[in-house]
Each structure stands twice: as structure tokens, then as C-alpha cells.
Amino acid sequence: MTAVRPDVPGFQGSLFDQGSDIGPGPLGGVRRTELGDGAWVDHLPGWFHGADALFEELVAGVPWQAEERTMYENVVAVPRLLAYYREGVPLPHPALDEARDALGAHYAAELGEPFATAGLCLYRDGRDSVAWHGDRTGRSATRDTLVAILALGDPRDLVFRPRGGGPVALRLPSGHGDLLVMGGSCQRTWEHAVPKSARAVGPRVSVQFRPRGVR
């Protein structure tokens, strides 16, 4: 194996999760927030059981990549570790394949196609983050779509604002097996971010499920 064990502090799972199976729960309890402009966010805290065990397995077993990008002519480290699973590739844990398929079935009428790819992010501590953006590479630049996120590990806020600026309009703490689904025009008309945190926060993993041709 060439996977690198990321340098993250030890993680204490909740006692409740120990020994339980790992997998998605029912989706009936999802609550929708309309953001406006045809954008919405669905939220289901505690969707996954065995979430903390899954978190540990992903931190240890995923071939995490550190990426760099050029910003104002300087090469800077992207402040989170990444892994990408394209369509047809088995996900790093069978519970994630199960999750993708359960989400595809639940949202079939709205999405009209299956969830196909999975992007994984590891936020090692409060200094890791993702800046304001929409997932607008590919078809999501011009079309409504869905992006579903399973959040594991220590909760971090996922925040939303209208595209182009303004104060935070919605703040959803997400970790320990929570589900969050962005839908409608959300990627085009709104922006989301995981801000840096000055608090002492432990590592968090997010798994983003997207349909084909959406990044």
C-alpha cells in the first residue's frame, strides 16, 4: 500500500458507535431549507450509524493527496487533503457505495440520474478549510443539480451565502454521520464554505457524492 497516514491527532469516537455496524440510516427524516432563487439544502443529522468507526477507517485507509494551486503567482498548499473516486471505481468502504445508492434512490425523481462520483476531503484541524465557492465545474455551471455530503469526524460548520457576497445566511454544523444535500440552483446562485476555526477542532472527513459531469 502506498497510502499515507495523515498526521492528525488521535480521535476519540463516541461510545455509542463502538461495535455497531457501519451504514446509512433511513432518509425519511430529511428536513429541507429553501434558500431562495430556486436553491435548497436538505439536512439529516446522525444519518449514518457507525460513523466514527467509518471515519477512522477512511482516515487510515484512503490514499489522501496533498494538492497545490497557484494563487497570485505563488504556489500554495490547498488547506485540506483530497481523494477522488470517479464513476465505476469502488469506494474505499462498502458503506459508501451503499450510501451513494440509497441517496440515488431517494432523490431519483428530483435528480433524474444516479449519483456517480465521490470526492473525499480531510480537514486535519481548524486551519484546514475550503473558501467560498459553488461546485460549478461541468454541467452544474448552467443546470440545476444535487450534491450530497456525508460528514464524519469532528463537526465543522458548512456555511451558505448568496453568490457574490453578503453575510452568512445559513450555518449547519456537520460531522459524526450528518447528511447535507445541496439542490436546485444552489451551486449557481449560492456559495458554500467550510471556514477556518480558531477553536481546537479535531479532524473531519467529508464525502461529496455528485452525478456524472459535475465537479
Ligand SMILES: O=C(O)CCC(=O)C(=O)O
Ligand atoms: O467539506 C464539506 O462539507 C464541503 C466540501 C465542498 O464544498 C467541496 O469539496 O466542494
Ligand SMILES: [Fe+2]
Ligand atoms: Fe463545494
